[in-house]
Amino acid sequence: MRSPRSTRRRTTTVVGAAFAALGVTLAGCADAGSSASGGSAASAPELPAQYVDAAKSFSESLLSNGEKTEGTVTVVGTLAGTERERLLSAFAPFEEATGIKVDYTGTEDYTTVIQAGVDSGNPVDVMTVSSMAMVRQYANSGDLKDVGSIVGADTLEKNFEQGLIDAATFDDKTYALYMSLDNFMVWYDPQKYDGPTDGDWDELSAWTEQQAASGSAPWCLGLSAGASTGWPGTFMVFNQIMKSQGPEFTAGLATGETKWSDPKVKAAFEAIGEIVHTDGMVYGGPSAALSTEPGAAGNGMYNDQCSLFEWGTYGAATLMAGNPAVKAGENLDFMPIPAENPDYAGTEAYTGTVVAAFADRPEVQSFLKYLASDEAQTLIAATGNYVAPNQNVPAEAYPNELLKKISTDLLSKDLAPLPSHTIDTSVRSTVYTAFSNYVQDASTLDAGLKSIDDAQAALG
Amino acid sequence: MNSTPLFSLVAGVLVIPALVLLWLALGERLLRLLPARAQDRVRPWLWLALPLLLGGTILVYPLIQTLLMSFRNRSGEGFVGLDNYGWVLSEQVRPVLVNNLIWLIVLPVLTLALGLVIAALADRVRYEWLVRTVMILPMAISFSAAAVIWRLMYAYQPAGAAQTGTLNGMLNQLGLEPIAFLSDPALTTWALIAVGVWMSTGTAMLMLSAAIKNVDASTLEAARLDGAGELRAFWHIAVPQIAPTIIVVYTTQVIFALKIFDIVYTMTNGAFDTNVIANRMYAELFQARDYGHASAIAVVLLIAAVPIIVVNVRQFREENAR
Known part of the structure; x- marks a missing residue:
């Protein structure tokens, strides 16, 4: 009876090995499927040496007696993967020159992490977030330090446009400074796209309808983003509200003055909804949009899946990181989102990363001064992810013509904050969910808008 | 966010056990002053006191706090009755x-x-x-x-x-x-x-x-x-x-x-x-x-x-x- 048993054991080992191999293969496939999102290949970019040196010598000037200090500044922000690496590369000269360590945690759950820290009386030192509503909230609750007095009113005025300072000022104190700016635009591949680019909504709509009717989807759309699923489409709606109703009406969404169930807001949802729900308008239709990550969807421009992609400034860097064939200016270009109402053709909705501090220890103060400086903001520009809000940053700091164009274009417009930047984060997350549900099932729009009004009303 | 991991480690490994031992040793010392019968009645409580305190702080207190908060408004201040329910x-x-x-x-x-x-x-x-x-x-x-x-x-x-x-x-x-x-x-x-x-x-x-x-x-x-x-x-x-x-x-x-x-x-x-x-x-x-x-x-x-x-x-x- 000995030999059959040993054969049997061998079979089980083989089966086990087969299982293991299968597991590896599956994992491999899965990885290939998601790599187009551009988050996996994390490599810090090489920033131009002259900018790095300038940032280092500025950092050294922050040291009181010229000697390196110690200490750690804890930062909670939003970035992961390549985007995180790019941001950290702009912090590196500061760390090297001062000896201060910047401990950056990038998480999708930053609202929770920050709130939990504040509740426990042990908040993070600095938050770098995309929500001015959070700055307003923690400024009102008395948790934030006066960044204006730390950095100095003169420096702020010298470095930033007054509108951006005012946006972060509550009760005469400036509680945040802008580390980066971004906006939404329509990306396309100039080597293939032959539609209108002159900023007329009706012309663009006519072109997309014609494309859809001829059987090739004009729009790329990717809404899948874990707990924030729906956000890219929500941003399209926000831009639509801004460019059809103007900044004043849009600003009312944050205060509750404008109701989400307002017919004009609903019309903006329906304008985007029409794109999503019309057969052939969006590559793969609503289900594919809800299941695809934005970066992967944008890559559809290079797979003959779709030709227009509405996404943020960071789209340039993300698309290039995700697909080596994408070259800024060659096969990637953009046009501003056409304004439905020509009155607002000169208005551009921005969001950005704002920096606010819960602590004012010397090392935190140094870090804030660094982030406000021309030198650090030049590095932010050089990373190629965002527009640097500091107005003294030279245009040649941007790594490509595309970013240069975005920055001059953005900074020349009448800037108004996109609602995502100003509405409370709980309302924002309700909007994402309501939009996702609307994409899935158009009949849920009214109920969805009411749920957003409820969330706004619950804030009191 | 200033406490170093080393400090926490020392506190956890040395200070807390030391305090527990101190409490028990002192308690036993005091117990001996009591008559034998009373000793038997009090001793369990002496030994139970710490676990009860621990359980109370991390289980019962939050429970009661949550119960109370469920009758208050969003910021935990005004009383709103059964509104939340x-x-x-x-x-x-x-x-x-x-x-x-x-x-x-x-x-x-x-x-x-x-x-x-x-x-x-x-x-x-x-x-x-x-x-x-x-x-x-x-x-x-x-x-x-x-x-x-x-x-x-x-x-x-x-x-x-x-x-x-x-x-x-x-x-x-x-x-x-x-x-x-x-x-x-x-x-x-x-x-x-x-x-x-x-x-x-x-x-x-x-x-x-x-x-x-x-x-x-x-x-x-x-x-x-x-x-x-x-x-x-x-x-x-x-x-x-x-x-x-x-x-x-x-x-x-x-x-x-x-x-x-x-x-x-x-x-x-x-x-x-x-x-x-x-x-x-x-x-x-x-x-x-x-x-x-x-x-x-x-x-x-x-x-x-x-x-x-x-x-x-x-x-x-x-x-x-x-």
Whole structure:
């Protein structure tokens, strides 16, 4: 009876090995499927040496007696993967020159992490977030330090446009400074796209309808983003509200003055909804949009899946990181989102990363001064992810013509904050969910808008 | 955020045990001053005092605090009576409760059924170790990681495109249309429950398999001699003997279903009619910062769990009494 048993054991080992191999293969496939999102290949970019040196010598000037200090500044922000690496590369000269360590945690759950820290009386030192509503909230609750007095009113005025300072000022104190700016635009591949680019909504709509009717989807759309699923489409709606109703009406969404169930807001949802729900308008239709990550969807421009992609400034860097064939200016270009109402053709909705501090220890103060400086903001520009809000940053700091164009274009417009930047984060997350549900099932729009009004009303 | 890890380590490893010993030594010293009889009465309390204090601080105090907060407004200041409970039962939250009910019914039954079948079948084969290993593997993965893995399993591409999701890839091979597992409201909750079952069947199987090994073989043998088939013998002889374990597994899974959060949060965040109560609580607490609503949900969850916990504890006691 000995030999059959040993054969049997061998079979089980083989089966086990087969299982293991299968597991590896599956994992491999899965990885290939998601790599187009551009988050996996994390490599810090090489920033131009002259900018790095300038940032280092500025950092050294922050040291009181010229000697390196110690200490750690804890930062909670939003970035992961390549985007995180790019941001950290702009912090590196500061760390090297001062000896201060910047401990950056990038998480999708930053609202929770920050709130939990504040509740426990042990908040993070600095938050770098995309929500001015959070700055307003923690400024009102008395948790934030006066960044204006730390950095100095003169420096702020010298470095930033007054509108951006005012946006972060509550009760005469400036509680945040802008580390980066971004906006939404329509990306396309100039080597293939032959539609209108002159900023007329009706012309663009006519072109997309014609494309859809001829059987090739004009729009790329990717809404899948874990707990924030729906956000890219929500941003399209926000831009639509801004460019059809103007900044004043849009600003009312944050205060509750404008109701989400307002017919004009609903019309903006329906304008985007029409794109999503019309057969052939969006590559793969609503289900594919809800299941695809934005970066992967944008890559559809290079797979003959779709030709227009509405996404943020960071789209340039993300698309290039995700697909080596994408070259800024060659096969990637953009046009501003056409304004439905020509009155607002000169208005551009921005969001950005704002920096606010819960602590004012010397090392935190140094870090804030660094982030406000021309030198650090030049590095932010050089990373190629965002527009640097500091107005003294030279245009040649941007790594490509595309970013240069975005920055001059953005900074020349009448800037108004996109609602995502100003509405409370709980309302924002309700909007994402309501939009996702609307994409899935158009009949849920009214109920969805009411749920957003409820969330706004619950804030009191 | 200034305390160094070293400081925490020293405090944890040295200072706390030292303080405990000091308390006990001092207490014993003082006890000796009392008459012998009083000593016997006081001593248990001296030794129990610290655990009670610890349990009180980390369990009872938050419980009472939550209960009190559930009667207050969003910032925890003004008294609002039963408003928050009214909200929990309102139309806004009702669909969420219905989803939890689905979880509550389906997850424990499926987990138990699968666990039992696998445990019973694996018991009869030589490569049981392999079955057990494979089944237990998911336990080593955190729920969030599992949710991410399953997002890839469920990934959807439009018909005609290359399917990157494992399941849709298989459907594709069979010539079937791809299915949007994670955005079709009719399917999504079920897709999430499947992840929950995948995660917890291993535990269930492990417990049941241990119980099956303890079934008295002679009783099964007797049943077979009396002409009972294998299925009948299992159902009428083995199952009654492992009933206590079945109840424990079932109640544990019910509680797991009640507080399900990670899978839903990571995979859909409640969109497409998949929201569950724990996710809603998280949203109320950390996003809306409404402590009243969040506390009321927590209390409702606790009340719902109490009967199950009672059954579980009773069962445990009976097991021990035997």
